[in-house]
Amino acid sequence: EAAVTQSPRNKVAVTGGKVTLSCNQTNNHNNMYWYRQDTGHGLRLIHYSYGAGSTEKGDIPDGYKASRPSQENFSLILELATPSQTSVYFCASGHTGTGGYEQYFGPGTRLTVL
Amino acid sequence: GDSVTQTEGQVTVSESKSLIINCTYSATSIGYPNLFWYVRYPGEGLQLLLKVITAGQKGSSRGFEATYNKEATSFHLQKASVQESDSAVYYCALSGMSNYNVLYFGSGTKLTVEP
Numbered sequence: 001e002a003a004v005t006q007s008p009r010n011k012v013a014v015t016g017g018k019v020t021l022s023c024n025q026t027n028n029h030n031n032m033y034w035y036r037q038d039t040g041h042g043l044r045l046i047h048y049s050y051g052a053g054s055t056e057k058g059d060i061p062d063g064y065k066a067s068r069p070s071q072e073n074f075s076l077i078l079e080l081a082t083p084s085q086t087s088v089y090f091c092a093s094g095h096t097g098t099g100g101y102e103q104y105f106g107p108g109t110r111l112t113v114l
Numbered sequence: 115g116d117s118v119t120q121t122e123g124q125v126t127v128s129e130s131k132s133l134i135i136n137c138t139y140s141a142t143s144i145g146y147p148n149l150f151w152y153v154r155y156p157g158e159g160l161q162l163l164l165k166v167i168t169a170g171q172k173g174s175s176r177g178f179e180a181t182y183n184k185e186a187t188s189f190h191l192q193k194a195s196v197q198e199s200d201s202a203v204y205y206c207a208l209s210g211m212s213n214y215n216v217l218y219f220g221s222g223t224k225l226t227v228e229p
Contacts, residue, residue, distance in 0.1 A: 031214060031215060033216070035219075041221055043217070045216055058216070094215050098211050101215050102162045
């Protein structure tokens with residue numbers, strides 16, 4: 001009954017190839033997020049969305065696109081993958097509002113770009 | 115900008131000893147951030163450990179405590195007596211007062227509790 005799921009869990013891609021990471025949530029949250037985590041860094045925000053059809057740039061959006069076709073689904077797209085995008089990617093969902101709402105995270109996708 | 119600093123990348127503590135993991139923050143654009151500790155246990159996903167949204171208040175969970183110190187811009191995580199099962203990676207994070215609740219994370223502290 002995991003509320004936030006990601007696919008694939010592991011991916012090996014070639015430089016210049018297109019990669020799509022998918023995220024699904026059953027929490028009925030308006031907000032969804034994509035982060036990447038690298039050694040020595042915490043999670044860094046790539047893109048986020050506040051509802052179906054919306055995407056917003058986070059702190060490190062270069063080289064990434066996002067798509068939110070529905071409340072439940074949020075994808076991260078690497079049109080031309082590069083080795084520097086080798087990382088672990090986390091999707092999360094969360095409530096809208098100013099009450100200090102927490103985020104609920106998926107298990108992560110390990111991406112290796114060769 | 116807004117940021118979170120965790121100075122210790124790795125901490126090793128003997129079982130039953132006390133623990134403190136340091137966290138300081140800068141919230142120049144946010145002003146009054148919400149503060150969180152997240153944890154990732156081995157083989158599991160990232161999950162909320164505790165949060166505090168009001169300055170001066172303390173949050174607690176699973177024997178861990180953290181106090182929102184606005185004057186010192188700190189949110190240190192403490193536990194009086196750690197157990198092996200506390201071995202995990204701990205992340206301090208903050209969010210602002212917008213509806214989007216974007217999180218800014220520290221770099222994480224890996225805690226190893228030795229028997």
